Every structure is written in C-alpha cells, then in structure tokens.
Amino acid sequence: MALPVIKSYAMPAESELPVNKVAWTPDAKRAVLLIHDMQQYFVDAFTAGESPVVELIDHIGQLRAKCHELGIPVVYSAQPGGQTPEQRGLQLDFWGTGINGGPTQKQIIEPLTPAPQDTFMTKWRYSAFQKTELLDLMQEQGRDQLIVCGIYAHIGCLMTSCEAFMKDIQAFLVADAVADFSAEKHRMALTYASERCAVTLTTGRLLESLDASAEGSDSVGANFSEARSHTAAAMESDEISTGSGAPARLDALRVQVAELLQEEPALIGEHDDLIEIWGLDSIRIMSLAERFRVEGTEVTFVDLAEQPTLASWAVLLSAQPHRVMPNGDYF
Incomplete structure (x- = not known):
C-alpha cells in the first residue's frame, strides 16, 4: 500500500x-x-x-x-x-x-x-x-x-x-x-x-x-488596422492571387484553421478576422506558429496575431522558404 x-x-x-x-x-x-x-x-x-x-x-x-x-x-x-x-x-x-x-x-x-x-x-x-x-x-x-x-x-x-x-x-x-x-x-x-x-x-x-x-490586447488591436491595410494593398497588387505558392497555402491554411475551430472550411472567408469573428485564441495561434516553424517557416505568434486572416497568412508564408509536404500541400 x-x-x-x-x-x-x-x-x-x-x-x-x-x-x-x-x-x-x-x-x-x-x-x-x-x-x-x-x-x-x-x-x-x-x-x-x-x-x-x-x-x-x-x-x-x-x-x-x-x-x-x-x-x-x-x-x-x-x-x-x-x-x-x-x-x-x-x-x-x-x-x-x-x-x-x-x-x-x-x-x-x-x-x-x-x-x-x-x-x-x-x-x-x-x-x-x-x-x-x-x-x-x-x-x-x-x-x-x-x-x-x-x-x-x-x-x-x-x-x-x-x-x-x-x-x-x-x-x-x-x-x-x-x-x-x-x-x-x-x-x-x-x-x-x-x-x-x-x-x-x-x-x-x-x-x-x-x-x-x-499586457492586454491593446498592442494587438492597435495593429489590426495596419494589418488590414497591408492585406488590402496586397490584394490590389494581386499578391494573394499571383504570389508563388499562395493559392495552395490558402487552401491548406483554411483546412488547418477549420480543424482547430471545428468548423467547415468553406465557412471561413479568406479575409475574415479569425480572432474577432471566429474566436481563434492565443493558444491555437501559438500552436499554428509552432507547426509552421517545425515545417520550416520562420513565422512568429506576433506575426499571425497582427494579421489574423487567411489571406494575410498566405502572404506571410509565401514570402518564406517552403517545401512540399507528402500530401502535396505547400508550407
């Protein structure tokens, strides 16, 4: 005993x-x-x-x-x-x-x-x-x-x-x-x-x-408008649609985020604010940042939190070195 x-x-x-x-x-x-x-x-x-x-x-x-x-x-x-x-x-x-x-x-x-x-x-x-x-x-x-x-x-x-x-x-x-x-x-x-x-x-x-x-949400909130402006500028210059690997990344991101949120991928718009609209919290954002790091990209929690849309993340990841995963997705 x-x-x-x-x-x-x-x-x-x-x-x-x-x-x-x-x-x-x-x-x-x-x-x-x-x-x-x-x-x-x-x-x-x-x-x-x-x-x-x-x-x-x-x-x-x-x-x-x-x-x-x-x-x-x-x-x-x-x-x-x-x-x-x-x-x-x-x-x-x-x-x-x-x-x-x-x-x-x-x-x-x-x-x-x-x-x-x-x-x-x-x-x-x-x-x-x-x-x-x-x-x-x-x-x-x-x-x-x-x-x-x-x-x-x-x-x-x-x-x-x-x-x-x-x-x-x-x-x-x-x-x-x-x-x-x-x-x-x-x-x-x-x-x-x-x-x-x-x-x-x-x-x-x-x-x-x-x-x-x-620290509060002030610093993240203050950057939302800047992040949205960056995304809008990217869209105007066709960065999202023509950037190397971005379409494939966008689809893969949509699936990954939908799994974390337990939602249907088709419901999540590429310009939806994932924090304000979908309630994506810091733990899940950190898990994504860690997953991206393991898969070979240097994207931080702050990078993702400041630009919380699929479209912005696709741009961020497109600017990073990547490799093709076994299932054909790009990261």
Whole structure:
C-alpha cells in the first residue's frame, strides 16, 4: 500500500501532448496557481537528480515566479502528517497511513518553500477542492481559472482538474510541471484531462499566455488596422492571387484553421478576422506558429496575431522558404 519507487522517465515534449478538445486561454486576471502536494514524502518516491523530478521542480519554480510577478494568487496544497484512521478515511485502504507524524515528510520541498504572500491549504482527499477553502478563495477573488501543477498527475492533479470542471472553473493541467508513477500514467492523465475536463499545455506556452494576457490586447488591436491595410494593398497588387505558392497555402491554411475551430472550411472567408469573428485564441495561434516553424517557416505568434486572416497568412508564408509536404500541400 506504500508509494511505488518511481523509475526515471522523460517529461513529455510539446509535440507529444494530446489534442485539447477546448481552447481556453490562461488569463492573469482570472487564474490561480495550485502547487499540488509537493511534499518531501511524495517527492522522495522519485530518483533525485533525474527526470522527471528535475524538470518538475524547475518548471513549478518558473510558474510560481511568473505568478508572483503578475499578481496571480499562488496556493499550496499539502496533506497533514500523522492522520488518524478517521481522518484518513478510505485512503487508508488504498495507500496506508500516509505521511508520518514527524516534521520532515510533510514539509513542502525546500526549493519550493511557500513565500509569505502564498496561501497554504491543508488537503484531505484526492481533489484539492474537497474539505478545503480553495473554492471560497477563488470566488472571493473573482477567479475562475485554475492552473494545476505538482504530483501525482493521475491522482490528485487529475481529480482536482475534474472537480474544477464540475464547478465551472477552467482548469489548465501543465503537462511538464506535473509528474507521476510512470510515463504511461502521466500520459493517461494528460489524455483524460484534454478530452474531458481541462486544457493541457507546456510550462513555456502557459508563461507566454499569461504574459500576453497581462499586457492586454491593446498592442494587438492597435495593429489590426495596419494589418488590414497591408492585406488590402496586397490584394490590389494581386499578391494573394499571383504570389508563388499562395493559392495552395490558402487552401491548406483554411483546412488547418477549420480543424482547430471545428468548423467547415468553406465557412471561413479568406479575409475574415479569425480572432474577432471566429474566436481563434492565443493558444491555437501559438500552436499554428509552432507547426509552421517545425515545417520550416520562420513565422512568429506576433506575426499571425497582427494579421489574423487567411489571406494575410498566405502572404506571410509565401514570402518564406517552403517545401512540399507528402500530401502535396505547400508550407
């Protein structure tokens, strides 16, 4: 009934993440960071100095620092030591007595010691919402997004994400800031979450989204008129219709964007503002930028966000070196 000895395994890369069913975007003004059960007792099950625990601690540290910088509340959950059988409940049957009554096992690990402004919360069951003040804290601060990191992915982290969903709170399970008994259980947790209750994303993507939301939409909005003028000028000079590879790219882009939006390609006009009309958010724009980068073009998130139409993107991509993919599409 004790915790297993966890063998080293690699943290999942962004290319290995499951496809999210929803496209929620982390917002610094709506989010709370939950650092879940990063106690010595649970961390000791991993091999010190090896993956995934090295990346786990580093990425949680990055998330916490960004949340402190942006004024996002940080909440720590931790199980108490020396629980009585009544306090332990049915967990006693599955996991035994748990953390002992001494001072060491129950402590948050030293690299992640809570800061004075952080909230420390005693946690009694898998979900961090059960028998805790987490929901009240979020409601009092008008927060309806929960960023979940910590251990273990397929137990407390996943159950907390599920319960967040059932309370109409958007959950973000940070794929490389959680860890588990094995790569298989880690992958299972991410797949279940992405298909049923949360958005899964990497630490890097989450940090980018929080920064973008904190900066606001003013800079992007200010560039919309310039972007539209650029597109209009391109149309007048027949750049869209005659540029090398642009028609093929336009068709391929329409299909890619339609898949992300879960819409019929024919419904999306080449000059539709994909952000304002179709609700294309920063996470999906970043995923497109990353896809284009992998496929050999140097187009950034800012490039796409400033010119959010299929026509503009076709022009941008036409100006980049490209190669023909196996299905005949141009990128």
